[in-house]
Amino acid sequence: MAESFMVKLKNKIKNFRITRSVFAYPYILFMLLFVVIPLALILVNAFLVDGKLSFGNFIALLRDGASLSTLLLSFLVGIITTLLCLVIGYPVAYILSKRAWGGIIVLLFILPMWVNFLIRTLATRAIFEALNIDLGLGTVIFGMVYNFLPFMILPLHTTLTNIDKSYLEAAQDLGADAVTVFIKTTLPLSLPGIISGVTMVFIPTISTFAISQLLGGTYLFGDSIYNKFNNGLYGVGSVMSLIMLLLVIVSNIFISKYNKGEASKNLW
Amino acid sequence: MANNKKMNNASKIIELRKVTKEYDGNPVVNNISFSIRKGEFVTLLGPSGCGKTTTLRLIAGFEKPTKGEIFINGVNITDIPPHERPVNTVFQKYALFPHLNVYKNIAFGLKLKRVPDGTTYTDKRGNVYQNLRKLTKEEISEKVRNVLKIVDLEGFEHRDVDSLSGGQQQRVAIARAIVNEPDVLLLDEPLGALDLKMRKDMQIELMNMHKKLGITFVYVTHDQEEALTMSDTIIVMRGGVIQQIGCPQKVYDEPANAFVADFIGESNIFSGIMLDDYEVFFCEHNFKCVDKGFKKNEPIDVIIRPEDISVLKGDNPKAMVTAQVISSVFKGDHYQTIAIIDGEEGNEILIHDNVECLPGEKIGLYIKPADLHIMRKPRLINEIITEMWSENNVEICGGKFPCHCNLPSGAKVKVQVDFDDVEIKDDESEGIIGATVVSSIYKGSYYQIVARTDDYYDFFIDTDDEWLKDDRIGIYIKPENIRVTEYAEADNG
Structure with a gap:
């Protein structure tokens, strides 16, 4: 066996060529x-207690009321964060998609993302403190x-900029006023964008750590995973991580189910 | 057609009055006026960029005219939004809603429709209004089922629109529009995306539908054959301007100008001179014709359809001119022969006749006087009212052209340039100004092109080379060929 393996390996090395797959x-x-x-x-850690399967x-987590309420709070x-983002973000995206210069404004929205989020959050905290605003759940959500x-x-x-204008004209043509055009065509046609936006906000929000600690001293799910690992509770921490992973997988299935065709082509 | 004349103004369903549409100051539709009678099948025909689609969008309400007014059923609808207009549109790429199935696509307009429910109410001032109601589910479903029968798509109600073929999507688009029973159906190149066989079938189906439904159709196309086949009236457009309005026979047999003749069907177009009433000179020969009322020696265009020319073999005394055959190709029901008319100019002529010719053969040609279509030239010389740039330089369409004229800077002048004195440069930067070729018409021995400058002035240019529509060219004029005269009329005004 070992000999034949060595022969195979030797052949492999002898025949080694730089093909595309090598990269x-x-x-x-x-x-x-x-x-x-x-x-x-x-995965292994989650099912391991004192070296035994x-x-x-899982039982420890279910009995740990604090962790569960953290999950609920998260x-x-x-x-709340996702809904607020949707309510604020949709009109902004809608108005910007109607304007030729919309792309530039969107770039301005993204610009702060190049600043490290810790620095941003610390700066926000400094502003709150300067304004004498008490840190709490409200500031965390902010x-x-x-x-x-x-x-x-x-x-x-x-998604909104990619909606073919002729759909909106067709709706108008068939007797829809501006509000009806929006409700009956723009909104359903932008559904893929809404779904990817919601997932891209919701999943990171419940798993974020640091923001909640810095802005409110409250612990969210991400923070408690961090704490569990910090305190050497690898098993329970792993179970909590698995729950997060499950949420990500479920939301991804959700996205791909609703993003038939075009929208899945772009990253967002 | 005789019936149409009897109809009075009341049967005008659409009327455009001096409508202009500009984008950033550039006119796409330029001061057009026409009216459409109830039940008519009208085609807006022209090459791409001629303003036909914009005209349709103006009627639908997606565009607002910069100037002018639009009437439907005698009501000024210029400022009425599209959803309140009694028209429906079949879009170029169908624009079927991808998130709805066939049934819901067709029912879209019906669900928004409000009809009188038979009762009325009176407001405080005593005005009586009809109460409106939505259509019931049963009414909608019956209307949808009926219209699906008309477009031959029964049983497709629950299909996803993406799963349909091009022809089927086309039918759904038509169904979605006609189910609302509009006064006018607007069709924007609806057959453009279909293959040839399907186009022919749909042409006939559309004509049948038009007959059956009695709705007025306004149809946009660049396909002259489609226009000739389907329409009651054709409106030929070029560069945002209407060239001719008429029934298919008239547009084909009596084209209003060289452009229409060239665009619709094949034709020979020659420059000539009207010697006297019933006598015309072109291709270095005198011909008898049936036209009169021109000035003596007025320059004109002569148009001859290739099928109106007869080939005479041997030394036939009936021959009006002799020519030498270049090529002769069998086309099924005729031979397509190209010959050069004997003479110094070497004018090329296209002939459709059922006589086979051999290349190099000498033939005689006969054309009936009634088949010579004579029309005034739209323009004899390029003439621009402009200002001097400086001494010995004149401004033409934003360019600084050297010329022999010592008027001071800013003086109002009239500039004249002959068609064959305008030089075309292949490289736009070699000319003094740039322009885009709008049309190119072969006139037997040379091409007459119309080049539109970025200032929207159309230069007529005679050239030996063929230029394609939409080519960018440079325009250069030799100083000695620019005739500048002081423009006095401005002082009077």
């Missing part, structure tokens, strides 16, 4: 080391909306 090897190696193996470790970590903050609004506007703007 993918570094990337594959990177993915293996930093994505696949950590994921596997999390067990569901103990969901709540996530939903920080979240401020941080994630571009992720809502971008996909919406892309």
Whole structure:
């Protein structure tokens, strides 16, 4: 066996040629080391208690009222943040998609994203403190909306600018006034943008850490995962990470189901 | 056609009065006026960029005229938004809503429609209004089913529009428009995306539908054959201006100018001179004709359809001119022969006759006097009212042209340049000003092109080379060929 393997390896080395697939090897190696193996470790850790296979970590999490209420609070903050982003972002994206210079304004919205989010959040906190505003859930949500609004506007703007104007004209032609045109054509046709915007805001919001700590001293789900690992509770931390992972997978399925065709072509 | 004349103004369903549409100051539709009678099938015909689609969009209400007024059923609708106009449109690429199925696409307009419910109410001032109601589900579903029968798509109600073929999508688009029973149906090149066979079938179906429904059709196309086949009236457009309005026979047999003749069907176009009533000179020969009322020696264009020319073999005394055959190709029902008329100019002539000719053969040609279509030239010389740039330089369309004229800067002048004195430069930067070729017409021995400068002045240019529409060219004029005279009329005004 070993001999034949060595022969095969020798042949491989002898016949080694630089083909296109060779350029993918570094990337594959990177993915293996930093994505696949950590994921596997999390999976193993989640089912391991004192070196034995067990569901103990899951039970521990279910009994841990504090963690569960953090999860609930995270969901709540996530939903409020997402709704606020949608309510603020949609009109902005809509108006900008109607204007030739809209693209430049959208760029201005994205510009702050090149500043590290920790610096941004610390600056926000400094402003709140200077204005004598008490830090709490409200300030946390403000920080979240401020941080994630571009992720809502971008996909919406892309979808809205790509809607063929002739659909709107056809609706007008068939007797729809401006409001009806919006409700019956623009809104349903921008659904893919809404869905990717919502997912791109909701998932990061519930998993973010630091923002909530800095702006409100409250702990959200991301923060408690961080704490669990910090305190050496790898098992429970892994279970919580798995829950996050599950949410990401579910939302991705959701996106691809609604983004038939065109919208899935662009990144947002 | 005789019936149409009897109809009075009351049956005018659409009327455009001096309508102009400008984009950034550039006129796309320029001062057009026409009216359409109820039940008519009218085609707006012209090459791309001639303003035909813009005209349709003006009627639909998607564009607002810069100047002028539009009437439907005698009501001024210039400022009425599209959703309140009694017209429906079949769009070029159908514009079927991708998020709705066939049934919902067709029912879109019906769901928004309000009809009187038979009751009335009186407001405080005593005005009586009819109460309106929505259509019921049953009414909508019946109308949709009927219209699907008309377009031959029964059983397609629940299909996704993306799953339909081009022809089927086309039918859904038509159904979606006609189900609302509009006064006017606007069709914007609806057959453009279909293959030839499908086009022919749909042409006939559309004509049948027009007959059956009695709705007025306004149809936009660049396909002259489609226009000739389907329409009651053709409106030929070029450069935002109407060239001719008439029934297909008239537009084909009596084109209003060289452009219409060239655009619709094949034709020979020659420059000539009207010697006297019933006597015309072109291709270095005198001909008898049936036209009169021109000035003596007035320059004119002569148009001859290739099928109106007869080939005479041997030394036939009936021959009006002799020519030498260049080529002769069998086309099924005729031979397409190209010959050079004997003489110094070497005018080329296209003939459709059922006589086979051999290349190099000498033939005689006969044309009936009634088949010589004579028309006034739209312009004899390029004439521009402008100002001196400086001494010995004149401004033409924003360019500084050297000339032999010592009037001071700013003086109002009239500039005249002959068609064959305008020089075309292939490289736009080699000319003094740039221009875009709008049309190019072969006139037997040379091409007459119309080049539109960026200032929207149309230069007529005679040239030996063929230029394609939309080519960018440079315009240069030799100083000695620019005739500048002081323009006095401005002082009077």
